[in-house]
Amino acid sequence: MESPLLRVADYQHVVFFTGAGVSAESGVPTYRGRGGIWKHYDYERYASQPAFERNPEEVWRFHNVRRERVAKCLPNAAHRCIAACEAHAEHVSVITQNIDGLHQRAGSNVVHELHGSLWRSRCDDCGYTATEFDAPLRDVRCPHCPAYKRPDIVWFGDALDPAVFEIATQALIRCDLLVSIGTSALVYPAAELPMLARRHGARLVEINPEPTPMSPQFDTCLRTTASAGLDRLLGAFDPS
Ligand code: APR
Numbered sequence: 001m002e003s004p005l006l007r008v009a010d011y012q013h014v015v016f017f018t019g020a021g022v023s024a025e026s027g028v029p030t031y032r033g034r035g036g037i038w039k040h041y042d043y044e045r046y047a048s049q050p051a052f053e054r055n056p057e058e059v060w061r062f063h064n065v066r067r068e069r070v071a072k073c074l075p076n077a078a079h080r081c082i083a084a085c086e087a088h089a090e091h092v093s094v095i096t097q098n099i100d101g102l103h104q105r106a107g108s109n110v111v112h113e114l115h116g117s118l119w120r121s122r123c124d125d126c127g128y129t130a131t132e133f134d135a136p137l138r139d140v141r142c143p144h145c146p147a148y149k150r151p152d153i154v155w156f157g158d159a160l161d162p163a164v165f166e167i168a169t170q171a172l173i174r175c176d177l178l179v180s181i182g183t184s185a186l187v188y189p190a191a192e193l194p195m196l197a198r199r200h201g202a203r204l205v206e207i208n209p210e211p212t213p214m215s216p217q218f219d220t221c222l223r224t225t226a227s228a229g230l231d232r233l234l235g236a237f238d239p240s
Pocket of ligand 1: 207
């Protein structure tokens with residue numbers, strides 16, 4: 001067996017920066033590539049504020065299909081390995097573009113969800129917010145006013161939540177190791193966030209079976225799946 005490429009215990013602040021690929025082995029479809037969600041669904045019709053304003057019921061049907069699919073999925077070895085790292089490095093955080101909640105279900109305690117959560121909804125008219133794990137969510141009306149609840153997800157054309165962006169930025173500035181896993185690095189501003197860590201001196205590792213536009217900026221690229229890549233990098237089941 002090859003020895004791990006590094007020890008998380010040698011780093012003070014570790015950031016795992018994740019995209020849809022980290023959940024692929026759990027059975028959650030990615031967005032692009034073979035079987036990708038946006039190959040089957042037009043995001044302008046199902047994942048944008050104008051679509052929600054035109055037809056909230058249709059947008060909710062799409063998100064309920066996603067809720068039902070993700071509810072059947074379990075965290076995989078990569079999610080578990082990331083959570084286990086908390087026992088070995090002083091500061092470990094996850095900055096994820098995923099909305100599936102699988103990092104939290106695996107036991108990660110510090111998770112910054114750049115693109116919101118499939119499990120949260122909000123009312124933009126009265127400010128009501130809710131976290132509900134129902135799959136499907138049947139009651140899509142705000143309980144306090146006549147409006148529809150809206151999935152608390154950053155859709156196409158939406159800005160990131162400034163508070164989440166700020167806290168993620170602070171983690172990136174502080175980190176000395178950033179491991180990017182399973183993102184196509186095509187969606188901004190998320191795609192360029194690892195470069196902030198790089199500018200502040202962090203070592204950058206990419207785990208992805210495919211090269212991405214950001215790959216040339218990484219110190220180490222492992223062209224394999226999330227779980228196999230973490231195994232190679234850290235010794236997935238013994239990340240000390
Ligand atoms: N392990 C690791 N990486 C994988 C695996 C795997 N088992 N399977 C696929 N990948 C990689 C693909 O090679 C691809 O680079 O995961 C990446 C998935 O890319 P996308 O589907 O574009 O997902 P992501 O980068 O997270 O998308 C960003 O786009 O639509 C928006 O808001 C949505 O958060 C999402 C954002």
